[in-house]
Amino acid sequence: xxxxxxxxxxxxxxxxxxxxxxxxxxxxxxxxxxxxxxxxxxxxxxxxxxxxxxxxxxxxxxxxxxxxxxxxxxxxxxxxxxxxxxxxxxxxxxxxxxxxxxxxxxxxxxxxxxxxxxxxxxxxxxxxxxxxxxxxxxxxxxxxxxxxxxxxxxxxxxxxxxxxxxxxxxxxxxxxxxxxxxxxxxxxxxxxxxxxxxxxxxxxxxxxxxxxxxxxxxxxxxxxxxxxxxxxxxxxxxxxxxxxxxxxxxxxxxxxxxxxxxxxxxxxxxxxxxxxxxxxxxxxxxxxxxxxxxxxxxxxxxxxxxxxxxxxxxxxxxxxxxxxxxxxxxxxxxxxxxxxxxxxxxxxxxxxxxxxxxxxxxxxxxxxxxxxx
Amino acid sequence: xxxxxxxxxxxxxxxxxxxxxxxxxxxxxxxxxxxxxxxxxxxxxxxxxxxxxxxxxxxxxxxxxxxxxxxxxxxxxxxxxxxxxxxxxxxxxxxxxxxxxxxxxxxxxxxxxxxxxxxxxxxxxxxxxxxxxxxxxxxxxxxxxxxxxxxxxxxxxxxxxxxxxxxxxxxxxxxxxxxxxxxxxxxxxxxxxxxxxxxxxxxxxxxxxxxxxxxxxxxxxxxxxxxxxxxxxxxxxxxxxxxxxxxxxxxxxxxxxxxxxxxxxxxxxxxxxxxxxxxxxxxxxxxxxxxxxxxxxxxxxxxxxxxxxxxxxxxxxxxxxxxxxxxxxxxxxxxxxxxxxxxxxxxxxxxxxxxxxxxxxxxxxxxxxxxxxxxxxxxxxxxxxxxxxxxxxxxxxxxxxxxxxxxxxxxxxxxxxxxxxxxxxxxxxxxxxxxxxxxxxxxxxxxxxxxxxxxxxxxxxxxxxxxxxxxxxxxxxxxxxxxxxxxxxxx
Numbered sequence: 001x002x003x004x005x006x007x008x009x010x011x012x013x014x015x016x017x018x019x020x021x022x023x024x025x026x027x028x029x030x031x032x033x034x035x036x037x038x039x040x041x042x043x044x045x046x047x048x049x050x051x052x053x054x055x056x057x058x059x060x061x062x063x064x065x066x067x068x069x070x071x072x073x074x075x076x077x078x079x080x081x082x083x084x085x086x087x088x089x090x091x092x093x094x095x096x097x098x099x100x101x102x103x104x105x106x107x108x109x110x111x112x113x114x115x116x117x118x119x120x121x122x123x124x125x126x127x128x129x130x131x132x133x134x135x136x137x138x139x140x141x142x143x144x145x146x147x148x149x150x151x152x153x154x155x156x157x158x159x160x161x162x163x164x165x166x167x168x169x170x171x172x173x174x175x176x177x178x179x180x181x182x183x184x185x186x187x188x189x190x191x192x193x194x195x196x197x198x199x200x201x202x203x204x205x206x207x208x209x210x211x212x213x214x215x216x217x218x219x220x221x222x223x224x225x226x227x228x229x230x231x232x233x234x235x236x237x238x239x240x241x242x243x244x245x246x247x248x249x250x251x252x253x254x255x256x257x258x259x260x261x262x263x264x265x266x267x268x269x270x271x272x273x274x275x276x277x278x279x280x281x282x283x284x285x286x287x288x289x290x291x292x293x294x295x296x297x298x299x300x301x302x303x304x305x306x307x308x309x310x311x312x313x314x315x316x317x318x319x320x321x322x323x324x325x326x327x328x329x330x331x332x333x334x335x336x337x338x339x340x341x342x343x344x345x346x347x348x349x350x351x352x353x354x355x356x357x358x359x360x361x362x363x364x365x366x367x368x369x370x371x372x373x
Numbered sequence: 374x375x376x377x378x379x380x381x382x383x384x385x386x387x388x389x390x391x392x393x394x395x396x397x398x399x400x401x402x403x404x405x406x407x408x409x410x411x412x413x414x415x416x417x418x419x420x421x422x423x424x425x426x427x428x429x430x431x432x433x434x435x436x437x438x439x440x441x442x443x444x445x446x447x448x449x450x451x452x453x454x455x456x457x458x459x460x461x462x463x464x465x466x467x468x469x470x471x472x473x474x475x476x477x478x479x480x481x482x483x484x485x486x487x488x489x490x491x492x493x494x495x496x497x498x499x500x501x502x503x504x505x506x507x508x509x510x511x512x513x514x515x516x517x518x519x520x521x522x523x524x525x526x527x528x529x530x531x532x533x534x535x536x537x538x539x540x541x542x543x544x545x546x547x548x549x550x551x552x553x554x555x556x557x558x559x560x561x562x563x564x565x566x567x568x569x570x571x572x573x574x575x576x577x578x579x580x581x582x583x584x585x586x587x588x589x590x591x592x593x594x595x596x597x598x599x600x601x602x603x604x605x606x607x608x609x610x611x612x613x614x615x616x617x618x619x620x621x622x623x624x625x626x627x628x629x630x631x632x633x634x635x636x637x638x639x640x641x642x643x644x645x646x647x648x649x650x651x652x653x654x655x656x657x658x659x660x661x662x663x664x665x666x667x668x669x670x671x672x673x674x675x676x677x678x679x680x681x682x683x684x685x686x687x688x689x690x691x692x693x694x695x696x697x698x699x700x701x702x703x704x705x706x707x708x709x710x711x712x713x714x715x716x717x718x719x720x721x722x723x724x725x726x727x728x729x730x731x732x733x734x735x736x737x738x739x740x741x742x743x744x745x746x747x748x749x750x751x752x753x754x755x756x757x758x759x760x761x762x763x764x765x766x767x768x769x770x771x772x773x774x775x776x777x778x779x780x781x782x783x784x785x786x787x788x789x790x791x792x793x794x795x796x797x798x799x800x801x802x803x804x805x806x807x808x809x810x811x812x813x814x815x816x817x818x819x820x821x822x823x824x825x826x827x828x829x830x831x832x833x834x835x836x837x838x839x840x841x842x843x844x845x846x847x848x849x850x851x852x853x854x855x856x857x858x859x860x861x862x863x864x
Contacts, residue, residue, distance in 0.1 A: 135690050148735050155814050184800045194426065196817040196824035261535055262862055263544030270864045271841055276594040320806070327831065331533045331839060332566045335832050337432075342612040345831065349809055350817050357813030359705065 008064070009073055015050055017073045019043075019112050020081035028082055031200045032343055034260065034280035035192045039161075040200055048118035052078075056093045058100070061109055066100065067298045068232060072239040072290070083347040084200035086240040087127065089352075091157040091201070093236065095123035095166045098177060102217030107179060111164060122162040124182065125245035128155055128203070130356025130364075131168040131175055131226055138169040138208060140178060140215075148186075149178055149213040152205055159189050159204035164284025166216065167206065173221035178213030197346030227368065231305040233263040235293050237354040241319035242290055244344045244351070245283040248326035251341065253275050256329055266329070275329055279322045286315045306369040313361045319348040383785055383851060390725035395742040405466035408446075409473030416442045421478035421616070425825055428615035432607060436616050439481055440572050444520040448485050450512050453492065453838045455738060455745050457508030458754040463742075464662070464733050465724035468669035472515075472717065475673025479829035480616025482673060486666050487568035487617060491523025494577035496658040496732060498636035499774030501767040505757055506632075507575060507595060512754075513576045514574070526564040526622050532657045534842040536579065537660060539588035539653040540862050549624065551580035551592040553639075557631045558592055560624035563606070567837070570605055570620035574598050578622070578629075582638070585820065588649040594634040602627030613828030637774075643768075644776040651775050657787045658732045658774075658836065660846075664790035666725035667837045670795030671830070672716035675801040678826040679709045682808040685815055685823075703805050712800035719793040730782035735773075756831035788850030797838035798833035805830050 013331040023043045031040045047053065055070040057063025064070040071093055099108040112121055113282045138151035153167045155361030165180045165187075165332075180187055217225050256267035256276050289311040296304035323344040327334035334341040352358050382389065401627045424436050443449060452467045453459020467489060473480035492511075495504050507523075514521030527536045535545035551561030560580050570576065575595050582590035596603055606621030634640070634656065638648045646654075681704065689696040696702055727733040736742060745753065760766045805827035809816040816823040845861065853859035 061705075128817070132692055133813070135692065155818075194819035196819075196827070260531065260546055261533060262538075263542040263546075271845075275841075324831075328834065328839065328841070332528065332835055335835055337610040337612065346612070346828070349806075349827070352809065353813040353817060357811060359701065359807075359810040360813075363701065 012070055012073050013077055016077035020078050024082040030277045032349050034199045045118050052089055053092050056096055068294045069298055071236050072294050073263050075239045076243045079240040080247045083240055083244050087198045087201040091125045091127040091369055092122050094233045095125040095243045097193055099216055101228045102225045104216045119161040120163040122158050124156040124159040124162040124165040126155055127157040128353045133356050136170050138167055140169040140171050147213045148210040149208040150210055152207045154205050155203045156206045159206050160202050165206055171219045175222040176219050177216040177222050180211055180213045184211055197350030234312040235308045238315040241316050241351055242286045243284055244348045245319050245322045246324050248344050249279040249283045252279055252326045254331040279325050282318045282322050316352045323348040377482040386722050386726040390729050393729050396738050401463045402469050405470040406473055409470045412446055413477040417481050418578040425615050432610040435571055439616050440520050449488055450515045452489055453508045455750045456753045456757040458512035468665055468720050472669040472673035475670045476677035479674045480614040482670055490663050491525045491577045493662050494525045495635050497655045499771035500635040500768040502761050503635045505761045520842040522569055522573040522685045523575045524567050525577045526567045527579045528531045528566050530565050534838050537656045537838055539649050540586045547581055547584045547587045549580045551582055558629045561629040562624055564622040566619045567622055568617050568619050570622055571618050591652050592637045594629045595633045596629055607692040609619045614832050619790040657783045661727055661731050661786035661790040663837055664794035665720045668793035671797035671801030671833050672713055674826050674830045675713040675804040678808045679713055681822045705811050709804045709807055712804050716797035716800045719796055723789045723793045726786045731786040784850040791843040791846035795843040802830045
């Protein structure tokens with residue numbers, strides 16, 4: 001007999017799959033053209049009404065208990081069809097998680113009150129940067145018990161539509177996070193940034209000029225809360241990559257089983273068979289690693305953060321390899337936008353930069369987990 | 374020849390070429406590189422990102438502006454030999470030119486490269502007569518201020534990399550038919566992914582008299598845009614290289630007169646070889662040139678992304694200091710420079726192999742080379758017009774081109790070209806990947822050029838034979854030859 005938690009997971013998986021199949025896939029070529037094509041407002045609304053943006057919240061805030069598993073079920077099933085929607089959910093979840101990590105549950109509760117609409121509910125977040133990698137260009141100055149923020153925060157994911165933005169800004173000896181109303185005086189967003197992938201997950205540069213900001217957590221505590229949030233959300237990000245890997249593998253296998261070259265199905269040529277097999281193996285390994293990482297994180301098992309970070313880093317890179325192999329299996333067709341493989345190729349590389357530059361990850365790994373087991 | 378001599382001759386084409394090649398070629402190559410730099414500075418770099426963006430916004434648009442600019446700079450006739458009225462810049466310099474342009478925009482470099490691929494296709498068939506009037510038409514059009522470009526059309530919807538191999542094409546699914554009729558051939562079928570098709574006036578097309586025996590019945594012909602029964606179909610919506618559109622060609626009872634047939638099974642009398650071997654020879658010779666060019670594109674995009682990364686690194690300050698001063702970054706940059714330099718070395722080696730063993734040889738032997746440099750173009754072109762009218766000259770040219778070369782020469786040029794193709798393009802793509810690894814969010818922004826380089830570069834590993842096919846070609850020509858139990862495409 002299945003427990004209620006299992007049943008909840010099955011229902012969530014079914015809902016996510018149906019949402020992806022019925023809502024995202026039919027218009028995917030058009031929505032991937034954003035900003036030159038339409039934005040999927042309707043899909044966003046349905047995702048909101050299906051409470052996809054609530055899953056990581058505590059039960060007290062109508063969520064599913066701050067567990068990774070429900071979020072990851074959603075992300076995988078949605079990202080198999082469209083990683084852009086996966087990245088939207090991920091960015092919002094990262095912002096929520098950061099606020100909860102900082103103990104700002106009350107502020108979060110205000111932002112997600114039930115009467116809000118989808119876009120007003122969302123919080124923009126710089127998903128593809130690490131606040132310690134570059135000099136921060138936003139400075140916070142205390143002002144009448146609050147803070148005034150000045151400078152530019154780059155690549156705020158959802159910044160063009162979300163009600164508010166979570167911005168890292170320099171404070172006295174380090175940095176802190178601030179919640180800024182994106183429509184407030186002194187806040188201006190750029191046109192959507194044209195990026196490599198995840199076209200339907202728009203990002204903007206946010207320019208602030210003495211804009212009011214609410215501090216999240218304590219002053220100079222930004223590095224600590226970012227690090228805690230990142231450990232958990234890296235695993236979720238890798239799940240988006242897993243979605244890309246699964247659909248790449250599935251489509252490559254199907255195509256190679258039909259397409260003929262040199263008088264036989266291309267899957268029957270040993271080199272090509274090895275390529276598709278490699279895609280399958282990497283996908284299965286990612287699947288296995290993430291199942292363990294999610295369970296360990298949710299159960300708080302010793303070493304979960306270290307193992308999860310290592311696994312996620314590897315999977316974000318492996319997704320690039322798998323999507324590249326997918327393009328190569330499809331040959332010329334894999335390079336054309338009529339097929340989804342080129343989108344997966346772009347999306348996997350874009351996603352690789354989640355929470356900072358990929359090449360630095362081994363250095364961060366050593367910094368954060370500098371104990372040999 | 375013993376095994377060691379073979380080894381030395383195979384792998385030392387550059388050394389072997391030192392004494393045989395005219396030294397003036399070095400000056401020409403420097404000129405071509407300088408020309409490309411000026412072209413980049415004044416045209417390509419300024420507009421590459423905008424054009425890419427405009428073509429993303431409207432996938433049906435065509436970059437006529439690029440075509441016009443290349444025409445104004447004389448780039449469509451720069452590498453046409455002087456004997457055909459062109460400027461006669463030596464062929465190896467074209468690789469250096471496209472490398473340089475590709476460092477700014479791979480699509481633009483391919484737009485020019487594809488034009489010369491069409492011409493090289495005719496050259497590889499050894500048909501001096503067609504080559505003469507075709508090149509002259511291009512030169513005359515150029516003088517009138519009209520772009521007259523060529524495309525090369527071999528890929529069909531169900532045959533990707535098959536066509537370049539006689540073994541595979543005979544087992545594959547071919548559909549473009551050519552039927553012999555009085556005075557010419559009638560074509561039916563379609564071609565896909567044809568670079569420049571929307572711009573080209575002349576299309577070098579491969580069709581087959583018997584689709585059950587393609588390699589024994591292949592017909593190479595040139596078809597003019599506007600010919601009855603010939604249509605340019607859909608323009609492909611590609612991930613990158615948007616400045617060089619790829620399109621479908623559709624033939625419906627399209628009549629091609631004998632004058633436009635470059636090679637057919639009926640035109641090889643006196644060549645003591647099965648037509649199948651001649652077919653393979655045409656592709657080997659052609660790919661030996663084109664794959665060097667694609668390697669140069671790989672070197673170019675690799676250098677472009679290296680330059681742009683360096684620029685971004687110099688501007689990026691981290692809490693630990695300038696990003697460029699971090700050791701892990703310096704190591705990655707060293708890898709990127711290595712990739713670029715190695716790619717260039719390899720395509721130079723292919724050019725050397727082609728100069729002493731392959732298709733470049735006739736025009737790069739010292740007496741002919743210097744004669745062509747010294748004599749005025751008009752005089753040379755006139756002379757060529759006269760001599761191609763004597764049937765004996767085109768006949769001898771074709772006999773030489775298709776029948777004379779020892780097998781080992783073809784293995785050498787093909788082997789090097791295959792190696793160059795996959796090594797150079799893998800290197801170009803790897804540089805783009807390294808850049809994204811170092812730069813993260815900064816690298817995925819369109820305005821920083823890195824992501825465009827990656828999207829553009831990715832096609833390099835697919836066209837001119839996938840990199841997997843090129844690895845097999847390298848095995849066939851250098852590793853597996855004369856070895857016991859070795860057979861290709863048989864597992």
